[in-house]
Amino acid sequence: MNPVFPLLALRAFAEVGRHGSIKHAAAALGVTSGAVSQQIRHLEARVGLPLFVRSRLRMELTEAGARVYPTLLMAFDQIEQALHLLEASRARRTLTISTVPSFAASWLVPRLGRFNARHADIEVRVEASAGLVDLQRDRVDVAIRHGLGDYPGLLSEHLMAPVLLPVASPALLASGPPLREPADCLGYPLLQDSDRADWALWLAAHGAAEDPRAERGTAFDDDYLLIRAAVAGQGLALVPQEYAREEIAEGRLALALDKPWPARFAYYLVMLPEAGQREEVAAFVAWIREEAGFSPDPASP
Template sequence: MNHPLQALRTFVEVGQRGSVKAAAQALHVTPGAVSQQIRLLEDRLGVVLLERERSGMRLTPAGVSIHPQLLQAFLQIDQAVRNLEAAKAQKSLTVSTVATFAASWLVPRLGRFKLLHPDIEIRVEATSELVDLRRDRVDVALRHGLGDYPGLEVMPLMAPVLTPVASPAFLAEHQATIQEAADCLDYPLLHDGDRADWALWLQAHGVPEDVRAQRGSAFEDDFLLIRAAEAGQGLALVPQAYALEEIAAGRLVQVLDKPWPARFAYYTVTQPGASARAEVRAFIDWIVQEAAA
């Protein structure tokens, strides 16, 4: 005789908890649905398994005779499912980073990681918003800033050298005199899509927080940002390597040449102890090697 699995599960929950209401809450169904499943099972078996008493539901002798084995069976099923989910989770990684870094640096290199670790699935989330690693189920965050992430494990990855540039025409028109990082705030600023670089760069140079650091036009792509600077629309903070050709040709001028603040860098950020997982360790080791190269 075939017995409905849901009815057996419902019987186990009521027998274990001694209450139809408590079982209903555990199973996320109504008390009426629980009672219906118990009646279905008792009708199939032709015996009474549970009887009502003042304090709730009590197992009958017939119920007592089968409840322990059924309870153990469902515990084994639950454990098997948890093991499968854990095994699947261990073979996948969610990486969070900002869109520009994902597009220009991380994603083009991920093929090499897959060659080394074909069994690890990588999911890339591109956002400039703060993430809660535990709540958002993010295994590794790649962020650029000053490395101040309290309560998390932080490892410096690399320091992209961003340099402020402008067109000669812009500098002449504004009669710009820029000798310190703070002087940049006196002129229109051009931003990347995250609008984070100027504020962090200024902070790294010891400039107090200033609302002017957030003003100005924003561009999703570094190429567009450089074109806007060439067109004389303002000061742009761009990766030095991207602007070498424009500077050499005289289309852009590096407006400030100061020692690079080493704290302003990309960092890997993980929950405490997360790097003990083989998959997380493999990804961090790989990305550190890529950054060094």
């Protein structure tokens, strides 16, 4: 057997297996599609077996390819992680935080100056995106995610559970029917969360009878968009208290009813198991716990 280890060919194989496409693998590697195809041919010639079944739409792993693909992918991911650690050891201390745009704009960013003042030697980068990230591949140190805390293979720590308030623009409330009881909200257009669940749960929590109108109305996948729609007078919205604080103080929103309700989903700090060993990550975690008035999740053992 040829003693020369075909690293380039194995790397091309791992990326084509990851993306299911020679074109996308080439983009990830920063080379041409022809170069990737050539490396795959070289590897198949060396092992004497086909590794992919080629179709018009996708490259599918053969049985032989599927047996070795997970091991090779893990090996290259580990090599990339090791290189990242080497680069980080000589670079300035940096911290990449990923969270949803609404949490970044309404809660994290207004407070971040206090972290910078306390840790002037740490450079912070905030990535605000509604989509989930791969913490290892995307080199994210800490993610702040909105959910139920179930993130397999990652460390997750309860940070806070937002309290939802029913709000609307003052003009909409002034022109609409009076709101005396929670069920009166059904006389207004309701602005929904992406699951169309919060209004129905809020109404049930406050003793209102089940009503199909509770699930109707325009839905938004981010609280920031929900608040903007409410400010524009498009309907009543249930939004986290922290997010609406500034809009209420400046008169862009008004409290429709003084009926707060804890949301089903909480915010969690999420990170790779080894990330907390870095001083800058530990410093950020300690700071954000303090800002959130950290207390352990009451549901935790």
